[in-house]
Amino acid sequence: MTQPASPPRTLRVLVAEDQAAVRSGLVLILRSAPDIEVVGEATDGRRAVEMARALRPDLVLMDVQMPRLDGVSATREVVSEGLADVLVLTTFDLDEYVFGALRAGAAGFLLKDSDAATLIEAVRTVGRGEGLIAPAVTRRLIAEFGRTGAPPSAGDGADAQALASLTPREREVLGCLGQGLSNAEIAERLTMAEATVKTHVSRVLAKLGLRSRVQAAVLAQELGVEGPGPR
The missing domain is CATH 3.40.50.2300 (Response regulator)
Incomplete structure (x- = not known):
């Protein structure tokens, strides 16, 4: 039933x-x-x-x-x-x-x-x-960070060295966050379940010492972390 x-x-x-x-x-x-x-x-x-x-x-x-x-x-x-x-x-x-x-x-x-x-x-x-994390908003944040020298990682200690702690899949998820993709869009892009995406996002934030997806998106763009393109 x-x-x-x-x-x-x-x-x-x-x-x-x-x-x-x-x-x-x-x-x-x-x-x-x-x-x-x-x-x-x-x-x-x-x-x-x-x-x-x-x-x-x-x-x-x-x-x-x-x-x-x-x-x-x-x-x-x-x-x-x-x-x-x-x-x-x-x-x-x-x-x-x-x-x-x-x-x-x-x-x-x-x-x-x-x-x-x-x-x-x-x-x-x-x-x-x-x-x-609409791409237009993220780009404007990045432009301001570049102009003023404000830390892209929001002062929480996440930097290029911290990326080494990410698995290849987590790095792909971070790149997708930098593109402003939603969980559903990341799931489609990486061919995985949406629940799995949520788990990866949580792990990425924890490993990089970040509080939000917005911080992760800014960090990804500042450090040039790119997600895979559409399949």
């Missing part, structure tokens, strides 16, 4: 944005998606951390510039305590915030001028545990 399909998982999202009009717009967009539930709204970074502790959302949509506690510091606390994944809202005009969020373990970056469909898909992507 065929078992009925389980209902799609609802992503619980906390929105942290100090500008009321922007916050309302973000909430309105997210609530239009049937699989996303906005569980709270924070008006500053400190409140975002407190609400994340109380509500345990799946994801925090975090602005970087907020009063009391900036978004980078709030991201660091949320990630270090394992409260939720963090998707950072950025304009890319303040490099130190982007670098800081990367070091803090943000699961992804979203441009503030993104349209509604992009916002919803970004939340879903991070909610699947894949991180938001």
